[in-house]
Amino acid sequence: MAHSDYPLRDVFTERELERLRRGICVESERPADNSVVRMLTEDHAGWDDYVVSLGEWFRQAARHGDEVHSHYVTELRSSVSNRCTFLQPASELMAAYFLEVQQGFSLRYLSRQVVPTPDFQIHKKGLDLTVEIKTPDSDAPPPDGSRPFMAVPSAAPLLRQAMKSARRQLDRSANNLVLVIAYDRPIYQDEAVDAAYGDLRLAIPFGADGPIGEPYEVRDENVFFQPGKNTRVGAMGILWWTRHPESAGYVIHNAYARNRIPDWAFDPWPQFVMDEAKRAMVWRNRPESP
Helix, strand or coil: CCHHHCCCCCCCCHHHHHHHHCCECCCCCCECCHHHHHHHHCCECECCHHHHHHHHHHHHHHCCCHHHHHHHHHHHHHCCCCHHHHHHHHHHHHHHHHHHHHCCCEEEECCCCCCCCCCEEEEECCEEEEEEEECCHHHCCCCCCCCCCCCCCCCHHHHHHHHHHHHCCCCCCCCEEEEEEECCCCCCHHHHHHHHHCCEEEECCEECCEECCCCEEEECCCCCCECCECCCCCEEEEEEECCCCCEEEEEEECCCCCCCCCCCCCCCCCEEEEECCCCEEEEECCCCCC
């Protein structure tokens, strides 16, 4: 297939792709990461699904002007030696595509001259949000499956760490969204709820002579969202790649956020929101189980 058809032809020249196929970085003699090489160069029946998606995400970002175009060209080219480093700008591009094309937000990339800084600001129907993107390392195995999908039994610890890291980059006075990008293995909704509001366990009421009632579920206090703590994070969204440019995902709202994000903000995607009448968290837009 001709280089003119390559989805990232504005980022990598034909000669640079040959260097990658030989396992060499495009800007140095360091070894390129094998999984990044496979992402960028496999073309068994046309170009690999991931590079096609990445090309669509990149072209959407490039519409925002030369500064954004140049930033992501530099980020993608300079990070081919490390899979985790490469996936961070790739994830930013994926998230921006999701927010603009799939969700209908207007999006503005934020200047990278001040560090740390969030990634985007988005606007829709009078709602302004600041967005930070995180890609947990252990949730991004290489395409060949040479590592297990998850390095821990549950994704909850990874999500808590991602939100803790993102929190430092968010302004207390803003409406803030943290988007966590998952690769290959979706993070299940129950795992994300556990990460935000505490792991579930069974409790049994005991009296002097033993159990005095039926077991019931309680949440451990290893929570991220709670009164007076982490209140600058308005919601946590989970996105994963679907083998197409369009992502799938859902959002967990923070009932205790300093600035709550409206329930309708990410319709029609599933959202875990506060039902004020019931004074409980409930799912919005999630299909009922048969």
